[in-house]
Amino acid sequence: MSAQRIMWLYILTGLAILVLMMLLGITMRMEQAGWLSYDATAFYSLLTLHGVGMLTAVALAGLGTLWYLVSRETVLDARIAYLAYAFFIAGVLCVIASVLGHFGALWTMLYPLPFVEASWPGWATGTYLIGNLLVMIGFTLWCVQILAALLQRYGISGMLGVEYIFRGRTFEAAGRRPPPPQMFAALIVSIDGFLASIAGMAIVIALIVRWADASVELDPLWAKNLTYFFGHSFANLTMYMAVAGVYVGLPLCTKREYHTSRPLVIAWWGTLTFVIFAYFHHLYMDFVQPQGVQFVGEIASYLAAIPVVVVTVYGGVLLVHRSGMRWSMGAMFLYAGMIGWVVGGTGAVLDATIPFNFDLHNTLWVPAHFHTYLLEGVVAFTLGWAFVNLEQRSGAVSPSLIRWVTGTCIFGGGALFLLSFYLAGSSGVPRRVAIEPPPGPAIAAVASIGAIVVLIGLLICLAEGVRLARLPRKETA
Amino acid sequence: MAEGAIVFVIFVSVAAAAVTLMLLLANAGARKPLPQSTVTARGYAVRRWWFATVLVVAVAAFAATIPRLPYPRADELRSSPHFTVVAQQYSFVLPATVPVNTAIVFDVTSRDVNHGFGIYDPAGHVVGQVQAMPDYVNHLPMRFERPGHYTVRCLEFCGVAHAAMQGAFEVR
Numbered sequence: 001m002s003a004q005r006i007m008w009l010y011i012l013t014g015l016a017i018l019v020l021m022m023l024l025g026i027t028m029r030m031e032q033a034g035w036l037s038y039d040a041t042a043f044y045s046l047l048t049l050h051g052v053g054m055l056t057a058v059a060l061a062g063l064g065t066l067w068y069l070v071s072r073e074t075v076l077d078a079r080i081a082y083l084a085y086a087f088f089i090a091g092v093l094c095v096i097a098s099v100l101g102h103f104g105a106l107w108t109m110l111y112p113l114p115f116v117e118a119s120w121p122g123w124a125t126g127t128y129l130i131g132n133l134l135v136m137i138g139f140t141l142w143c144v145q146i147l148a149a150l151l152q153r154y155g156i157s158g159m160l161g162v163e164y165i166f167r168g169r170t171f172e173a174a175g176r177r178p179p180p181p182q183m184f185a186a187l188i189v190s191i192d193g194f195l196a197s198i199a200g201m202a203i204v205i206a207l208i209v210r211w212a213d214a215s216v217e218l219d220p221l222w223a224k225n226l227t228y229f230f231g232h233s234f235a236n237l238t239m240y241m242a243v244a245g246v247y248v249g250l251p252l253c254t255k256r257e258y259h260t261s262r263p264l265v266i267a268w269w270g271t272l273t274f275v276i277f278a279y280f281h282h283l284y285m286d287f288v289q290p291q292g293v294q295f296v297g298e299i300a301s302y303l304a305a306i307p308v309v310v311v312t313v314y315g316g317v318l319l320v321h322r323s324g325m326r327w328s329m330g331a332m333f334l335y336a337g338m339i340g341w342v343v344g345g346t347g348a349v350l351d352a353t354i355p356f357n358f359d360l361h362n363t364l365w366v367p368a369h370f371h372t373y374l375l376e377g378v379v380a381f382t383l384g385w386a387f388v389n390l391e392q393r394s395g396a397v398s399p400s401l402i403r404w405v406t407g408t409c410i411f412g413g414g415a416l417f418l419l420s421f422y423l424a425g426s427s428g429v430p431r432r433v434a435i436e437p438p439p440g441p442a443i444a445a446v447a448s449i450g451a452i453v454v455l456i457g458l459l460i461c462l463a464e465g466v467r468l469a470r471l472p473r474k475e476t477a
Numbered sequence: 478m479a480e481g482a483i484v485f486v487i488f489v490s491v492a493a494a495a496v497t498l499m500l501l502l503a504n505a506g507a508r509k510p511l512p513q514s515t516v517t518a519r520g521y522a523v524r525r526w527w528f529a530t531v532l533v534v535a536v537a538a539f540a541a542t543i544p545r546l547p548y549p550r551a552d553e554l555r556s557s558p559h560f561t562v563v564a565q566q567y568s569f570v571l572p573a574t575v576p577v578n579t580a581i582v583f584d585v586t587s588r589d590v591n592h593g594f595g596i597y598d599p600a601g602h603v604v605g606q607v608q609a610m611p612d613y614v615n616h617l618p619m620r621f622e623r624p625g626h627y628t629v630r631c632l633e634f635c636g637v638a639h640a641a642m643q644g645a646f647e648v649r
Binding site (some may be wrong): 325 | 484485487489496499500506507508509516517520538539547566589590601603604607608611614616617630635
């Protein structure tokens with residue numbers, strides 16, 4: 001029960017922050033459409049909060065899911081989960097405080113902008129940096145705890161599936177089984193997450209030192225590399241956190257098994273490697289980077305897609321195909337999340353193609369693909385996992401009308417919202433601007449409508465979740 | 478057709494195909510369930526081909542990008558005329574004109590924070606960009622085949638007046 005409580009604490013906090021950040025996002029799109037008017041300082045402060053808040057929200061939900069699933073296979077200390085949670089919340093509160101002080105260097109806080117821009121006070125910069133550090137400490141704590149638990153339970157070669165792959169017959173003849181798929185998701189999130197956090201803390205601590213002592217100088221290119229290594233990896237890993245819910249939830253919906261196979265283990269090895277190196281695509285337009293590194297960025301970005309479309313999503317589709325699955329809310333969101341992952345991934349791979357990036361870099365194409373990935377992928381998986389749990393607990397499913405309405409709002413409204421981003425990006429409209437050049441404002445108006453429809457769908461969905469949660473627990477034989 | 482429009486068409490086509498295929502696979506024969514072992518056996522047989530196809534497309538796409546990389550070659554840096562671009566909050570120091578149908582190199586840097594040097598052609602399409610970084614000079618090779626008025630926009634967030642940071646030059 002304690003593990004479930006922790007899972008719900010993380011998921012519900014994540015969803016609450018998500019709704020608030022969506023509201024901020026909608027006001028910003030409406031401002032770009034010319035429907036609302038606030039000054040640029042406020043716009044960039046809100047954009048900063050929106051970026052950090054949204055990533056923290058989806059990460060919290062995914063980390064809660066993974067923590068619970070790992071706790072079913074290993075021994076985890078709940079106090080560390082609560083401590084990590086406290087760091088996350090303290091970090092978010094610091095970021096909110098910095099935004100009240102008009103800090104607006106965005107989540108990227110590219111050196112030396114936080115110290116050059118004169119529109120916010122020094123304390124706001126320091127509070128923002130400390131807030132980021134607290135979130136990173138919380139994430140590191142989580143990663144170390146999960147890694148230690150997996151090591152204790154399976155050993156190094158066992159948790160990586162090495163014996164299963166290279167000495168398969170002996171391994172199976174001895175009656176041994178590899179870890180279940182969700183353990184590989186936990187492993188990769190904790191290893192890559194730990195590495196990314198080290199990079200993130202290195203740059204944030206360097207920036208804090210620079211904040212305390214103005215005579216300290218950093219190398220802008222190194223600062224950019226460390227910032228994107230953390231930022232890209234953290235954002236990317238939120239998907240691998242949430243996908244654990246698919247490995248466990250979809251079999252419950254289909255009454256089939258999603259077991260660990262050799263392709264799945266090898267796919268996760270690939271993901272472990274490619275996620276680390278994909279971030280170089282953020283620096284394609286920094287021509288002073290060594291050209292070999294740019295190639296690594298493109299290759300890693302392409303190869304990161306292969307485990308997704310050949311193993312995880314492919315396996316998920318096979319699980320559903322001709323299973324006779326009943327389309328509950330949980331099943332709908334889990335399956336739709338896989339579609340969102342593929343669609344967002346397509347936009348990402350196109351953007352990671354260097355000649356295309358030459359035109360698309362820092363246009364609205366970038367938020368187009370990651371909003372698809374996060375909203376229609378990670379958030380859909382989170383909702384799917386939450387609903388599967390509620391359905392299993394109560395033995396009830398939602399009326400089909402509710403499913404149709406929420407599905408139409410979240411995916412139909414989402415399509416309108418996201419296609420607007422893609423269209424504007426391909427038309428060269430820059431991202432991160434309070435006032436967009438044409439055709440940006442007209443497209444932002446359409447996007448605003450789409451985003452409002454999504455929010456309505458999400459609120460209906462959350463109300464339905466509360467209704468299911470209040471039903472009595474299903475009697476078990 | 479502008480390159481951005483081509484990418485948009487590719488994206489919409491692939492995304493529509495993926496959505497359609499995944500919805501069809503979820504709903505086809507839904508009322509006639511099959512044992513998981515049957516579906517898995519068929520699926521695994523197809524997966525080898527699917528893996529091979531995805532890998533071939535990835536390798537081909539990577540190979541196709543190599544001749545179209547925007548990075549400067551040593552001979553371009555040596556033989557082309559260079560034009561200095563300096564970015565600073567919230568303006569660009571730019572050449573007034575650059576020659577048409579000539580290989581040139583922009584030497585781009587920044588006096589303060591990170592900026593983006595994004596070039597928009599007279600029709601408003603992005604035709605190239607590079608980051609303008611403090612302490613570094615990025616060399617951007619370009620060749621303009623169309624004369625006219627080119628707009629420059631900052632494509633890296635650089636502060637509160639970022640949206641207004643623009644410049645322009647003529648290609649003659």
